Amino acid sequence: MIEIDVVRHRKKFSIEVSISVEQTGITTLFGSSGSGKSTLIELIAGLLRPDTGRIVVDGRVLFDHERGIDLPPEKRRLGLVFQDARLFPHLSVRANLVFGMRRLRPQDRRLAFDDVVDLLGIGRLLARRPFQLSGGERQRVAIGRALLTSPDLLLMDEPLASLDQPRKNEILPFIRRLPDELAMPVIYVSHALEEVIRLSDRVVVLADGRVRASGPVEDILSRPDLAPLTGRFWAGAVLDAQVAPGDPGYGLTELHFPGGTLLVPRLDHPAGTRVRVRVRSRDISIALQPPVQSSVLNAIPASVVSVTEDDVAQADVVLDAGGSRLLARITHRSVAHLNLVPGARVFALIKAASVDRPSIQATGLSDLPPPETDHA
Amino acid sequence: MFALSPVELEALGLSLKVGLWAVVGSLPLGLFVAWVLARCRFPGHGVLNAVVHLPLVLPPVVVGYVLLLVLGRNGVLGAPLHEWLGWSFAFTWEGAAVASAVVAFPLLVRSIRLSLELVDRRLETAARTLGAGRLDVFWNVTVPLVLPGIVTGAVLAFARSIGEFGATITFVSNIPGVTQTLPLALYTAVQTPGGDAIALRLVVISCVLAFGALAASEILSRHVRRRIMGSGA
Numbered sequence: 001m002i003e004i005d006v007v008r009h010r011k012k013f014s015i016e017v018s019i020s021v022e023q024t025g026i027t028t029l030f031g032s033s034g035s036g037k038s039t040l041i042e043l044i045a046g047l048l049r050p051d052t053g054r055i056v057v058d059g060r061v062l063f064d065h066e067r068g069i070d071l072p073p074e075k076r077r078l079g080l081v082f083q084d085a086r087l088f089p090h091l092s093v094r095a096n097l098v099f100g101m102r103r104l105r106p107q108d109r110r111l112a113f114d115d116v117v118d119l120l121g122i123g124r125l126l127a128r129r130p131f132q133l134s135g136g137e138r139q140r141v142a143i144g145r146a147l148l149t150s151p152d153l154l155l156m157d158e159p160l161a162s163l164d165q166p167r168k169n170e171i172l173p174f175i176r177r178l179p180d181e182l183a184m185p186v187i188y189v190s191h192a193l194e195e196v197i198r199l200s201d202r203v204v205v206l207a208d209g210r211v212r213a214s215g216p217v218e219d220i221l222s223r224p225d226l227a228p229l230t231g232r233f234w235a236g237a238v239l240d241a242q243v244a245p246g247d248p249g250y251g252l253t254e255l256h257f258p259g260g261t262l263l264v265p266r267l268d269h270p271a272g273t274r275v276r277v278r279v280r281s282r283d284i285s286i287a288l289q290p291p292v293q294s295s296v297l298n299a300i301p302a303s304v305v306s307v308t309e310d311d312v313a314q315a316d317v318v319l320d321a322g323g324s325r326l327l328a329r330i331t332h333r334s335v336a337h338l339n340l341v342p343g344a345r346v347f348a349l350i351k352a353a354s355v356d357r358p359s360i361q362a363t364g365l366s367d368l369p370p371p372e373t374d375h376a
Numbered sequence: 377m378f379a380l381s382p383v384e385l386e387a388l389g390l391s392l393k394v395g396l397w398a399v400v401g402s403l404p405l406g407l408f409v410a411w412v413l414a415r416c417r418f419p420g421h422g423v424l425n426a427v428v429h430l431p432l433v434l435p436p437v438v439v440g441y442v443l444l445l446v447l448g449r450n451g452v453l454g455a456p457l458h459e460w461l462g463w464s465f466a467f468t469w470e471g472a473a474v475a476s477a478v479v480a481f482p483l484l485v486r487s488i489r490l491s492l493e494l495v496d497r498r499l500e501t502a503a504r505t506l507g508a509g510r511l512d513v514f515w516n517v518t519v520p521l522v523l524p525g526i527v528t529g530a531v532l533a534f535a536r537s538i539g540e541f542g543a544t545i546t547f548v549s550n551i552p553g554v555t556q557t558l559p560l561a562l563y564t565a566v567q568t569p570g571g572d573a574i575a576l577r578l579v580v581i582s583c584v585l586a587f588g589a590l591a592a593s594e595i596l597s598r599h600v601r602r603r604i605m606g607s608g609a
Contacts, residue, residue: 045505073504074512086502090520090603100506129603149507 002027002153002187006043006053006063015039015209023058023153025179025201026186028217030193036209037189041157044187045080046073058152074103079146079154083161085138087130093141094126100149110150111182119181120144120174136167140174147184154178156188160195172198197221197238197278217276222325224281224308224316236280237327245271252297252352259321263297264355275360281316281329283354287347288338298350302326304340319348380581384574386553387561388581394469394557395537398476399530402484406529407519410488432482439478440546447474448547471548472555476537484533491525492518524597531593538585558582 005018015036021027029037042048044055046062049070055063057078062071079100087096097117101109117123120140130138139159146154156175160168176199178184190196196203197217204214205226213220220226222237241257248254253267255277262277269275290299302321309315315335319326326348340346380388413425431439447454449464458464465471495518503513519526541559548555550564562578565571 047501047505072509073501074507074509076505078505080502080505082498082502084498086496086498088499088503088517088520090523099503099508103507103512145506 001056001058002185003054003056004040004044006040006050006055008039008043008048008050013039013209015043017206017209017211019204019211019214021187021202021204021214023185026176026188026199028196028200028203029187029189029206030191030196030203031206032191034208035191035206037191037206038157039209040206041080041155041187041189045078045155046071046076060152077149077152079149079151081139081142081146081154081156081159083158085130085135085142087133087138087141087145089130091130092126093122093128093130093133096130096141097122097126097145097148100145104149108150109148111147111184113148115182116144116147119177134167135163136170139163139167139171143171143174147178147182151184154184154186156186158189158191160190160192168195175199193221197276218325221278222318222327224306224318224327236278236283237325239277239279239324239326241275241277243267243269243271243273243275257322257324259302259324259326260300261298262300262350262355263352264360265352267360277355277360279326279350279355281327283350284319284326284328285349286317286319286328286330286334286338286340287349288345290347291349294349295351296349297352299347300326300350302346302348304342304344304346306342307335307340309335319346321348383552383561384577384581387556387558387578388585390469390472390553390555391538391557391585394472394476394540395534397470397473398480398537399484399534401473402477402481402533403526403530406481406484406533407488407526410485410492411514413485414489414492428485429482431479436479436540436542437546440475440543443471443475443478443543443547447471465548467548467551467555469548469555472540472544472557473537475543475547476540477533479540479543480533480536483536484529487529487532488522488525491522491528494525495521524600527596527600528593531589531596535586535589538582538589558585 001020002023003020007016008014013036017036017040029040031037039048043050050063050065052065053063054061054065060077061067061069062076063069088099091099098113101113117126120143122137122140122144125133125137125141133141143159159175160171163171172195175186175188178186188195188199200217202215203217203220205212205220213223213226218238218240239257239262241255241262244254244256244261246254248263251266252263253265255262255264255275264277267275287299300321302319305318305320307315307317309332313331314329315332317328317330317335317340319328328348338346409428413421413428444451446452447465449455449458449466454464454466465474499521500513500517503517508516539559540557541563544555544557545560550556550560556564558578558581562575562582565575565578
């Protein structure tokens, strides 16, 4: 477990956070700039000192105000990847990579140099100097350098924020593989919802130096009350689904999720691949009957959980489809006309074309056998 | 064609020896003082800064005289030193090196300090998170990054030492073969009737030495910078 309980008050900014997260997978600290997420990382890493509190990683006390414990950064056994790679310009890539590793007793070197270099694909860069690297390569070397200190926990402070989209796409898969392939837990700071969806197992939403919500990604992103923080335009639900076998034709792929099936534009993943699908609330409409002769391919039976009319003309309707949450953004007028009250049976209509490729992320192969298909 | 006479050779050798020792000897202290001035804020910061820069604005003769009062055979520190070791800085080439070091010290410190202030401290933070303690970071991150400044400062200080006259002649006098460096030999030649030819040769030697030092500085710092930035700029 990672227990973080810190308070730090300064004139400009104060932070008060108490969270406890599992030491597996990727935990994202999500929030806009000024929410305190980077400050929190610096407090954990020992670059800033909390006024009071306690920080424990895997049973190891890094900071305890009451007991007067405050380990310096170099003794915390944490890896930190910064937004700017911060490679040492006077050292080669290889020397940068082993900078922390050399300072570790050989018996504490849990990760092997070659494994890390292979995983990050930086083998051909070893003889170069930092100024000869692209932004993406630099960031991968920085990740490798932090990993090679065999930390108990890897902290990543917006490592992709200064990169363009292609470079981000180049690095994201490497980060996603860290927890599984190297057994390296990660705390990842981001203000980009896309990264949160693609990477994280759980999210801690921060605002004004306080924790607003924390939990599994699917739960947090489906909560309409958090939409102001997660971004209204992007508000929506995240479904964990699995690629179904067979080809439905017309360049489509069928996905199964606990609430039913979903047709989306063709994916290249093999059957059985687990994917995370993001459906924006503005792309879901609600009908009382399945549509006939309609272009909408997906009509998912669901029941209304709640209706929040907090806007001038629009309402957020939370739907439950076989245990999966869906979020629909419709007008007050439709809420009234369809008489949408909690418990009402409806159909959630989702255009297949609205679920674009960036909304679907493979998260790995399922350990369960692929589900049965209805149309064989 | 331009063969050096034994006297000239002696003066040149002595100049090089004094300059080299002045720089090597004052480098550790220079690095420390530069670091304190660049990184630490404390009451008396301004005073320390002024003291370090004093030799730059004081007439060298004053510096030499102060050295005589402090390190001379009857000086505040020089007397006990002479009592214990039976040795004194007075009238020795070591004394000449001390005089040169003091006069050149501000140049050394200034150059290193400027370089230190340009170091990206986030790199030092990164090194800390990689398991390096403060001293480790200083030697393995900070010092390599300020190497161009150290090289520039050392060469400037060396050049200033080579040209040092006033403090040296006041502190350790003008003894051929012992404390008579190039400028002092030149002074003697100018004072001697018919010494113009010798003086001219010493001027040429001094110029060549100065050019050499500056060229070496340029080549060295360019090399260091290319290693870091990948450009000779």
